[in-house]
Amino acid sequence: MILRSLRAAMAATASIAAVGGAVAIMAAPSAAQADEGMWTFDNFPIQTVNQKYGTRIDQAWLDRVRNASVRIQGCSASFVSDEGLILTNWHCVVGCVQELSDAQRDYVKNGFTAGTREEEVQCPGQTAEVLTEITDVTDRVIAAGEGLEGAAFNTARQAAVNQIQTEACAGDAKFNCQVISLYRGGQYSLHKFRKYDDVRLVFAPENQAAFFGGDPDNFNFPRYALDAGFLRAYEDGKPVESPNFLKWNPEAPSEGDVTFVSGNPGSTSRLLTMSQLERLRDQQLPIMLIQTSELRGRLLEYSLTGDEAKRTSFDPIFGLENSFKVYYGQQGALTDPAFMQAKREAEAELRTRVAADPNLKQQIGDPWTELEAVQGVARDLYLPYRQLEQAAGGGSQLYAMARAIVRSAGADEARRARLAATVGEETPISTDMEELRLRYWLSKTREYLTVDNPQVKAMLGRESPEALAGRLIDGTRMADADFRRQAAGMTLEQMKAADPLLAFVAANDEAAQAIAGRWAAEVNAPTARAAEKVAQARFAVYGTNQYPDATFSLRLSYGEVKGWTYRGVTVPPFTYIGGLYERATGSEPFNLAQAFADNEARVNKAVVYDFVSTNDIIGGNSGSPVINADGEVIGAAFDGNIHSLGGSFGYDGDLNRTVSVSTAAITEALRNVYPNPRILAELGVR
Structure with missing residues (x-):
């Protein structure tokens, strides 16, 4: 199932299966190979x-x-x-x-x-x-x-x-x-x-x-x-x-x-470089596979508890099964020696072509080495970034809306009004699954960041993940659309006093935003700089008759x-x-x-x-x-x-x-x- 990638809790970007054959590598794309390419409408061949x-x-x-x-x-x-x-x-x-x-x-x-x-x-x-x-x-x-x-x-x-x-x-x-x-x-x-x-x-x-x-x-x-x-x-x-x-x-x-x-x-x-693919293979994908598999297992067990549980968990399980199969395929590709060797050879060819052109080399420098350095930083930051920011809440709708409301506290009136309209829409919410997702996220955060991590201590205090998730979901009023609309207009202090889930998010959001800021400054920014240089190299060597990586923008194949x-x-x-x-x-x-x-x-x-x-x-x-x-x-x-x-x-x-x-x-x-x-x-x- 080519699952809607933006609706899934984890983006399900399709990739290479272990069972597959040889895959064409975009080494010298002066013209697309076979029927290859997701082309933009303003550069269609x-x-x-x-x-x-x-x-x-x-x-x-x-x-x-x-x-x-x-x-x-x-x-x-x-x-x-x-x-x-x-x-x-x-x-x-x-x-x-x-x-x-x-x-x-x-x-x-x-x-x-x-x-x-x-x-x-x-x-x-x-x-x-x-x-x-x-x-x-x-x-x-x-x-x-x-x-x-x-x-x-x-x-x-x-x-x-x-x-x-x-x-x-x-x-x-x-x-x-x-x-x-x-x-x-x-x-x-x-x-x-x-x-x-x-x-x-x-x-x-x-x-x-x-x-x-x-x-x-x-x-x-x-x-x-x-x-x-x-x-x-x-x-x-x-x-x-x-x-x-x-x-x-x-x-x-x-x-x-x-x-x-x-x-x-x-x-x-x-268009990723080898260093980026290797970190994807060695760190990101194993974690996504493990966590997706465990969450799927918890939801499958929940679905067996009754007809209503089976009904409400159908779509989440559907998405998780799809994501797991995709991640499994990705890992199979990136652990395939032949595939990775082909990628290395393609990158080596491009780097050799750049090195042979003094003007081009002076213009772009060595972005591949720059990206290698970024991967070292990313490895250190990835787990706290993932657990405290990227995957925070474990897919809980209530947590996601609570965080959006908390983060709007300092926004202008127009933005808060738009948020109130969005979060104030009536939507069915299964509190059983909300608690399951929150419990899962809290337990994984403690496991991956360790018990002694300051952010884990701040989140859990003396409670277990299970007890904290139960208390927050049982006590929150965030399932009420009218309350969500009201909360979007509150001050931060009013939010803390009004609802335990809002108070929990507010108490821990500074740490989440801090790690998000570090990721943006120390990973995203230098990656963007170096990736632009790699793109310039590709344009210089292979010309402009290329299609870009997919970005959820309109394409024609x-x-x-x-x-x-x-x-x-x-x-x-x-x-x-x-x-x-x-x-x-x-x-x-x-x-x-x-x-x-x-x-x-x-x-x-x-x-x-x-x-x-x-x-x-x-x-x-x-x-x-x-x-x-x-x-x-x-x-x-x-x-x-x-x-x-x-x-x-x-x-x-x-x-x-x-x-x-x-x-x-x-x-x-x-x-x-x-x-x-x-x-x-x-x-x-x-």
Whole structure:
């Protein structure tokens, strides 16, 4: 599952699996290898694609696709009608579905269908954004930090970024302006988005239909998953007019058809240096694997305590299982001698080319050695930074909102008002899981930082992690949306007196912010400086026909519908609905969804269900439209095969595959499994 990376408690950036084959390394990318690349819309290799696939892509085609592409929270999507109808993945909307559910109405298990526009229900906190403008602001951002180091560098850069964003949006709440770092700081681009804050749920199938096969099938193929959902963007209480939309094609593609995926890949690390990769391998990933595994185990045990526990823990477990598999794949790659040797050789070639050019060497110096020095500092700071700041609260919603409120105490009135509106939204909260997460975080912090650590002593006092978590969650009023709104307007002293969780956060936030400040000044700032120099070296040596690492900004990849062969086994590019019934065993996670079981006689089993293509994607691409050469949507990307776990560090055109649910299968489901003539009519399907 190419999980929405920003929604997960820990970012699930896809990477290389231990089972994979050789992965292409971006050593000399004067042109993309195979179908490699998550390209920006202002630097898409039009000529390369047209020559390879015989297409007639032009700037007008790109503009139409860009204006129909949508970024939602942690995922990708697209307009598929002129009335704001949005196609994405089920797993991108399941958080909303769970928030709209309760013990009496379990929409995750049973699915959700809005029979009329009036029955379309707003998803709390969901937004839809369309990229309208791209402007290069590199010179302005880089100039802001010249001659500065550490905290002063960060402050000056951030001030410049804030000023650029403020000027671009000019206070218009309908827009979101974001300066995005590309090529690890080699370029900065201002992206201006048209933003819609009222996004409503239209349709989501049963979880068993969308995630048939569960974790065993995750990152595998063949797949039989209806991982699709529909939202609608509203403004002023009315559906948004969206003349730029992708025409719905209800027919399945054929093998060899060219495909494009437009979406927002979350994060890749293809441009990291060897010293950065080695610290990732030796320190960060082992800790993430251990902690993710343990938290998953605690949640799985909790899910067995009752039906309500199983319902409320479904989405968190779903995310943690996905993250664990991704981290496992990353570790497998970075402990693969052949892969790491290829990375070393690629870096050595670049460094040799730089050393051979006296002018270039004088211009950039030796950023690789600078980054090696930064890794030593990062190793020392990482554990306290992670436990006190980055992963503080262990994913507890109440803790996260409490910290946001505490940190707003000195902010201006406008910012506090915005925060009050955000934290004051009604949202279902499981206090059992809140206590579980807080207890887990406190116990891990004591374990990793040790009992004698001053911050651990300050947090726990004479209490155990279990007793402290129980006292804080039992005593807090933060589960009450009205109280959260009130708290956002309090002084810090009033917060401490009003609520034990707010008091706890306030008492320990100085230490958290101190380590965050050190990380920013001693790790982030010098890393940014050195990474910019590495990027300059790459531009100088290999030219500008390169794609940047993913940054949850809009990208376009190209490829074709194609299976693969691995160790003598050939995997065809398609599955069919009939295969779902053959694969079903009656036992979880291979039991049929109830609607598919009830309507088996009506279903056309010859319809293509899921398919694979050579498109280069990563976490964050979930929900991305798969588009044909005519600019029509033919599927929604929802996963990769096991070999695509190499996507964080490289791309292998022989093995990497994107897994998508076909519009043909979605159409069949809307006809004969979850009959919805209203949506079909809007999609222009008879």
